[in-house]
Amino acid sequence: MENQHLEPMRHSCEHVLHQAMTDLYPGLKRAMGPPTEDGFYFDFDYDGKISEEDFPKIEKRMRELVNKDLPIVKKDITLLEAKDLFKDNPYKLDWVSKIEQEDGRATVYWTGNPQEKGSDVDLCKGPHVASTGKIGPFKLLSVAGAYWHGDEKNKMLTRIYGTCFPTKEELDGYLKMIEEAKKRDHRKLGRELELFTMNNEVGQGITVWLPNGSIIRREIEDYMVTEQIKLGFKHVYSPHIGQKSLWEKSGHWDLYREKMYSPMDVDGVEYLVKPMTCPMHIQSFEFRPKSYRDLPYRIAEIGSVYRYEQSGELAGLLRVRAFTQDDAHIFCTQDQAVDEFLSVFNFINKLYKMFGFKDYRIRLGIRSKKEKYLGEDELWNKAQEKAIEALKKSGSDYFISEGDAAFYGPKADFLIKDALGREWQCGTVQIDFMLPERFGLKYVDHDGKEKVPVMIHRAPLGSLERFLAILIEHYAGAFPLWLAPVQAIVLPISDKHNEYGKKIVDELIRSGIRTGFDQEPERIGKKIRIATLQKIPYMIIIGDKEVNEGSVSVRTREGKDIGTTKITEFIQTLKNNH
């Protein structure tokens, strides 16, 4: 995507698309259409139905326009001219009035000679390529609905996605990359490797972990617990339900209600299925009076929460209705906040590095004017300052996003890409000056006076479900040794080697290695194929030679022959590797 030509070309391709569609579908009203990271899209308002079946027809018309090599010419016009030119198109008029509020400079692009019939004009800032002939090979990809200005209160428009590349090879390469990415889809691998299941019998957006997936999850959970204890966190357990009043007090009920499941009546008192853990951890802090000596007080939990996500938003393990966070709340003094934030930040960077993520991004979500938030401006500004200070200290790159704050404070989110390049929010760190006040939290300071602590909410991996989804795709199912559900599998060459094989299996299991044993009356080639498809790191092959020598032959899932060795030596290698 380093090609400077690429973006104008895609934008021009989008113009050709809307020109083609205006020709083919009378009455269609254009809304907008920008280039994107991977191609372009075009939003329009049309009463009839348009589906992917219509693509060949549209692409044919587009190709005709490209072949004509029509000039694409920029022209500055006045707002009056713009209003007249687009008087039949409410969407364009909307843009014109927006320009009016801003710099008042309207530009249009003509495709074809303005004097000639059939030439096309659109309100557009550009830039574009000089003529349609400069547009490379293109392809329309999908149809979707999209709300005007991304607001669901507005009318839903139709959107067509497409892409365009300088050469046929690059276009084919892109399409092939998408096909390849689909092979790594965590839903597909989840089924093939028997990691988890989600089905209608259990409910939408609810995960049932199968034995293999549970091993991976447990390894990660254990790692998180151990590492966090080293960092001074105390691990706790909280219940899955609690009185509704807890979340009324926290403010979640007022601002977050639509994400919660309906309250249930227990002996005339309303209870909620836990949508977030904060009020539970506050109980630990409140349990007895705290002094400044107790701070920072760090409470962590691998805690499940339940949230109502709109059905259309659910996506495999990436977006679910029941999920588990590697959650924690840090109660500290205002002076400690920056250091605590920084320490969490370093921990997350260390974790992601360990898993091999390289191109994740950090988004600092701050308050926007419109949304609903709790608290005074002064507190917000203070929190934002602390967050930025810590981010700067950490030396990491970040970008600011207005409107992405939590309702109680600014937050830093870690965004990781899935196989298809879509970004998902995983880790999160949030500064909160509100909940401590609402719960009346206090600690006794040096001077004997009561003060209100600051709370930091943080989840380095975010949700284990989502993180596992991304991890599955990241590793393409070939998990590193410590996470692999089966770490080694013993493959006897024939039945007569099963007995010796069993001894090897027992020895491996005794050494704490998750071991499989393939005793099927199949050929070794078949056994190797099955184990390879299951992405088992090590295959231990046993035949006459090994039985006679008392040795084992080892092959990796990558197809590398490690050679023959003693089983004790092999076990030692695995241990060192761990």
Place this chain on the structure above:
RNA sequence: GCCUUGAUAGUUUAGUGGUAAAACAAGCCCUUGGUAAGGGCUAGAGUGUGGGUCCGAUUCCCACUCAAGGCUCCA
């Protein structure tokens, strides 16, 4: 939730307005074979659910359920 598409054995797919085919997986048998699929046999779905049209529907129509992609990247 809304837009587009889709739903056929455990999985991946084929197929037809006259009552469903294959591969892999599964079970059994033969083969005991040295680094990515040896061979045979058997069982397994009545085509997501409900309704309609029709002599007859898995195929056509409607509703529902579920799934996939999108609803952020600003003329």
